Amino acid sequence: MSQERGVRRPPAGGGMGMGPGARPGMGMGMPVEKAKDFKGTLKRLAGYLMPHKFLLTVVFIAAIISTIFNIVSPKILGQATTKLFEGLIAKYKGLPGAGVDFNAILHILMILAVLYVISAAFGYIQQYVMASVAQRTVYDLRKQVEEKLNRLPLKFFDSRTHGEILSRAVNDMDNISSTLQQSLTQLITSLVTIVGVIVLMLTISPLLTLVVVLTIPLSLVVTVVVAKRSQTYFVGQQRSLGELNGHVEEMYAGHKIVKAFGFERRSVAEFDQLNEKLYESGWKAQFISGTIMPLMMFIGNLGYVFVSVIGGILVTQNAIQIGDIQAFIQYSRQFSMPITQLANIANIIQSTIASAERVFELLDEQEEIPEAVEAKVIAAPHGAVEFEHVKFGYKPDVPLMEDMNIDVKPGQTIAVVGPTGAGKTTLVNLLMRFYELDGGRILVDGIDITDLKRGNLRSMFGMVLQDTWLFNGTIRDNIAYGREGATEEEIIQASKAAHADHFIRTLPDSYNTILNEEATNISQGQKQLLTIARAILANPSILILDEATSSVDTRTEIYIQKAMSDLMQGRTSFVIAHRLSTIRDADLILVMNHGSIIEKGTHEELLAQKGFYADLYNSQFTGGAAASAMQIPENVV
Structure with missing residues (x-):
């Protein structure tokens, strides 16, 4: 059972940032992915922000102004409290003309309102501009990734899972986007808040400031101890989540098999076991x-008590005003918040740099060899193909083809046969330049394929593969994919030639039937017929059929073979087949094994040789010959 496919990475900023609805300390202890080269990746990511340095300066200034006006407000509000307190005390003492100076308080409150409005306005400017910078930066990065993917060779996609590539292009990019838009401005705000609050607290009372600062080490110790303890359980939670997701995915994908073999109880029991394991690690984590937040609040309340008691004593000694005590209590509350935010942001930035590093690894992948400076174009290809001393291996130290030589005349039908892993499909990949040769060359109409434009080279070929590929759309669109601008009549004619027209018209919406993403609403054989119709519509100069009729019944195969025979007239065709009965009429049959052509000739010539091909051919009709051809014990067959 796969346990990796369902593993989820922590969402970008989710539970760790201080966005809307987030609480300080949320997500602390979550496992954080770390970058291998933090400084180098950070510097490179910063390079993408440099074109927007003017806007970033605006963001920085707006964040500072917004924060300063916000943290100055409690001190001014304290003045209003002082005025109110002084007026009440004077009235209580019975001083002549004593009373609360409401005009002065109103004046202070108006100043305070203006400060709040200015703070909110600059906060809005900061968020608006930063959103623009973040989205533009990620837009440029996404564009580079998209262009890079178009320039990568096929071997890159063959050696990596689709999920991994999508994760880098989507999840990691979203992580970067979220951090740039939210955490970067939060980082500035938190730093300015810490500095500003300390300065203002010192202006009120150095003694009270010392009391508040002494609570910081205690808060850090608690945070580190609890985070380390929860880290273990979070790792277990992620692992259990991956296992559970993998189980659910596999059971869903193999639902029919589970039902057919009566494994429902075992599946449910395994789910319950994994779910219980996830529950245990999840609730502990x-x-x-x-507990971090309650502990932090407890420590903060201790500081609050000390500030209140000491502040009260200072007020009685006229060493400090009561409004300043009020302001100081607010500052002490504000002081712990940005510290917790910075701890969370540090985790987010680590995860973001790791995501950026994964994206940059993709951008640094080796690209396809560039086309020739003056790449040639074959306007009217004839279909002559020649392999000259071709050498190739998927790994540099493990050669697959050593010295392959093939000479195919225009219009010939070449059948390629051999056991699994012999190199049949590799030959096609090299012909279409999906992979680069290690030695020798391949010529089409006498021109080296490395001198041709890739688009022109591949436009000469029509392919029907064993693994069908259809996309989410109408049947008409899937067939029309073979040639741009194809008319309705041409699409129908191609469908009739592929013997697909009849089953298409039996569908409720005929050619307008929508295929789902996996095209599971039609049978495997019907999928194959549609891909054959697509190839017929493309009207290529060179045709490649890789087990094209493997998914259809024998009767339909006979019709398709006739359609293929008509299609192959006057075209060079490469036919890869396991059922050797389907290629008896080929002009030339190449027998491959371990990347080399060991026999070649017509069907009759190869049978007369009584060699490897004859063994393969006879193995499809007699068990004894099969054992000989496959070199496996008779009793296994």
Whole structure:
């Protein structure tokens, strides 16, 4: 059972940032992916922000102004409290003309309102401009990734899972986007808040400031201890989540098999076991990490008590005003918040740099060899193909083809046969220049394919593969994919030639039937017929059929073979087949094994040789010959 496919990475900023609805300390202890080269990746990511340095300066200034006006407000509000307190005390003492100076308080409150409005306005400017910078930066990065993917060779996609590539192009990019838009401005705000609050607290009372600062080490110790403890359970939670997702995915994908073999109880029992395991690690992780906030609040309340008691004593000694005590209490509350935010942001930035590093690894992948400076174009290809001393291996130290030589005349039908892994499909990949040769050359109409434009080279070929590929859209669109601008009549004619027209018209919406993403709403054989119709519509100069009729019944195969025979008239055709009965009429049969052509000739010539081909051919009709051809014990067959 796969346990990797369902593993989820922590969402970008989710549970760790301080966005809307987030609480300080949320997500602390979550496992954080770390970059291999933090400084180098950070510097490179910063390079993408440099074109927007003017806007970033605006963001920086707006964040500072917004934060300063916000943290100055409590001190001014304290003045209003002082005025109110002084007026009440004077009135209580019975001083002549004593009373609360409401005009002065109103004046202070108006100033305070203006400050709040200015702070909110600059906060809006900061978020608006930063959103523009972040989205533009990620837009440029996404564009580079998209262009890079178009320039990567086929071997890159063959050696990596689709999920991994999509994760880098989507999940990691979203992580970067979220951090740039939210955490970067939060980082500036938190730093300015810490500095500003310390300065203002010092202006009120150095003694009280010392009391608040002394609570910081205690807060850090608690945070580190709890985070380390919860880290273990979070790792277990992620692992269990991956296992559970993998199980659900596999059971869903193999639902019919589970039903057919009666494994429902075993499947449910395994799910319950994995779910229980996830529950155990999940609640422990959430509970332990959830204790951070109560502990932080407890420590903050201790500081609050000390500030209140000491501040009260200072007020009685006229060493400090009561409004300043109020302001100081607000500052002490504000002081712990940005520290917790910075701890969370540090985790987010680590995860983001790791995501950026994965994206940059993709951007640094080796690209396809560039086309020739003056690439040639074959306007009217004839279909002559020649392999001259071709050498190739998927790994540099493990050669597959050593010295392959083939000479195919225009219009010939070449059949390629051999056991699995012999190199049949590799030959096609090399012909279409999906992979580069290690030695020798391949000529089409006498021109080296490395001198041709890739688009022109591949436009000469029509392919029907064993693994069908259809996309989410109408049947008409899937067939029309073979040639741009094809008319309705041409699409129908191609469908009739492929013997697909009849089953298409039996569908509720005929040619307008929508295929789902996996095209599971039609049978495997019907999928194959549609891909054959697509190839017929393309009207290529060179045709490649890789087990094209493997998914259809024998009767339909006979019709398709006739359609293929008509299609192959006057065209060079490469036919890869396991059922040797389908290629008896080929002009030339190439027998491959271990990347080399060991026999070649017509069907009759190869049978007369009584060699490898004859063994393969006879193995499809007699068990004894099969054992000989496959070199496996008779009793296994």
